[in-house]
Amino acid sequence: MAEQTGGDPLFESHDPIFNRKELLHVGHVPDEDRIVGRDDEIQSVAAEVGAITRGDPPNNVMIYGKTGTGKSLISRHVATRAQDAARDNDIDCGVLYVDCSEANTETRTTRQLALSLKKQTDYQQNIPLRGVGTMEYYQHIWGILEDCFDAVIVILDEIDKLDNSNILMQLSRAREARKTDAYIGVIGISNKVQYRETLDERIDSSFGHRELFFHPYDASQLREIMRNREDAFQPDVLEGGTIELCAALAAKKHGDARKAIEILKEAGELARRTGSETVSEDHIQQAQEVAEINRIEELTSGATVHAKLALYALASCIITGDRETYKTREVYERYVGICELVATDPITENGLYRQLKEQAFLGVIESEKTGGGRSQGSYLLHRLVTDPKHIVKAVRRDSSLDDLPTYDRLCETSPSTGSHDVDLTSFS
Template sequence: MAEQAGDPLFQSHDPIFDRKELLHVGHVPDEDRIVGRDDEIQSVAAEVGAITRGDPPNNVMIYGKTGTGKSLISRHVATRAQTAARDNEIDCGVLYIDCSEANTETRATRQLALSLKDQTGYQENIPLRGVGTMEYYQHIWGILEGFFDAIIVILDEIDKLDNSNILMQLSRAREAQKTDTYIGVIGISNKVKYRETLDERIDSSFGHRELFFHPYDASQLREIMRNREDAFQPEVLEDGTIELCAALAAKKHGDARKAIEILKEAGELARRTGSETVSEEHIQQAQEVAEINRIEELTSGATVHAKLALYALASRIITGDRETHKTREIYERYVGICNMVTTDPITENGLYRQLKEQAFLGVIESEKTGGGRSQGSYLLHRLVTDPKHIIKAVRRDDSLEELPAYDQLVETGHGTGNRDVDLTSFS
């Protein structure tokens, strides 16, 4: 028996988690915890690996949906290449830029220059403000020339950059005789559409290969979670919980981050409710919370009209008998809802654009349908997620919390099959 130490107000022993950090979002797992991405690791290594032999690398673009291991695998391969290069007495640097933060050329080059300086004994002062990209590039070339045979630059979330000049600069640096250092760029994006815009803007000097990371299937997600089971105390995870969590996450998005988050949230739930084990019921509840969080995150940048449009679609689905609805039908309900929250409605065309934006974010799916010869074609919209989650996520917006809750909608619509139920009866 361990003796109780310190203030009894604080439990000295966590009954659920042992090494919770394994489940943190930013946690970078060790090599032996990376599962199901052997081919991808090989492919990335094949593109940048020439560096380790003192040869020029290829640039590579990695595409794939969120949570498919793009950032993890890129960092992993780059670090291994660096070690292998050093074994061959090649000075190889690795630089990681998150372009969702460093989203302009100035910010990105400044960060590149500063982290290069950090990694070396570069003496010159690099100003934080008041200078342009030209000066940062000068520092970058200077440091590369002085300290490195090769570098791998990871530009994560590259689609957030306001222009792609940095790609051009990095890939042409040798040609333009800025430096002799070999530069390998790994660009990462979860927007496959970025590819088209990149092709237009970028010239052949980037000479990049493309890799696509696919969503994980249930068995891969299971393995990923099994490899972090020691985040929990022994015997805490009930049989079948990891399987259920993997199945739920695979069905939804094949997103490893979400799967891990659900597992962690389930543990938190168990602890909050004083349970000694994590059960399937905890996983189910955690999955709901995670899904609502995800929707809230996706729509966090959306206008109030987009949120009302989503609410309108969700409420029609709940009170009606169909999964898909025309723009016009959503618009009609949307106008009614605007009245309830005393907001002036935008035009139907404006609402249509908001719906398109949501389709791009993956909250809804829109499909063109031929309405027969006389009717012409029209769009049908469906929700990608449970309408209940949309209702909850939208109502988390302080200005929209007075909208009817899910249960109220169910009661109103129940048995009536009436898609045009009058929501204003709530106000």
């Protein structure tokens, strides 16, 4: 029966495009030797937690950076290396990783910490999955640390998704409060710059921490990252210049390594679907277009209604106006009109400004400070990084906002009609 597999002509026995496609999967964790372009960041993270390997107390660290800049990858990489280095010095160092976008409450996070500690040791006590509170999970955590570890590195990824930051206090005070003698080093990761501002208000000085910023990759780093995975494809399938083009496009838009790799994969799929034997620059261009729409949809789907309305307002200014950039005030005026359309109370101009700033950090828009002349002072000009069409489409996906005018509808009031300052209420 086994002979039949591979013999059925319905299924190709050999993939003409991909050789090791898993190298391009979103969840794929590359080997150490495939991590490139982040030496300084690796050094910096190691400098903060590295004391653990010498039996000394580590620093806590917060890592900020846009999506796809290697924050999760580098954190796990450094933590694992620290664990190995500690072992060489006879120090038992645990590594714990929690994705707080899933474990988004203190109870869930502590439960996961306790369970993964138990898994790494021969701790005998039963840890209930439900019906107990945070305190009980902490008891297990302290108990296991006390019995089995000299130190532990706790990575709290997407930490901004946690509903409160008590865990940071608990972990940083544990030694002081004599819960455990083990050293605990926390690596917190967030791609929300706003979290940084609220963090200081939320935690007290016991969580002393350093901050690191990971910057988007430039074209040459992205090129290296992709070159290192070229063997995902069959030999000679990638035409000359395709990786360079992919890197250039991705660097221009966002500098996101994950997206760059996705474009490469999508281009391969496209080539296969169309029966092409090679992946061409044309495939990359098409794949980039698809990836861009997906990227905007992902970024906006998690945004608040007001962030979406702010983006929509800027997009509609661009579509119906004759400029690419708009001042905060102009976007705000349009936004207020749009709020009326969807029967939502507008936030303040300053609130809107903060929303725009957040979107600029995420890479959906770019904001630039401009001197407005001697009498006017300086002001911010906002532009969309992407095609306004994508924004309108993505925002209207929100079922509470699908009454907003479509892209085509907005185009009907474009500059050629002579009226830029369209009264948006007339659409309703």
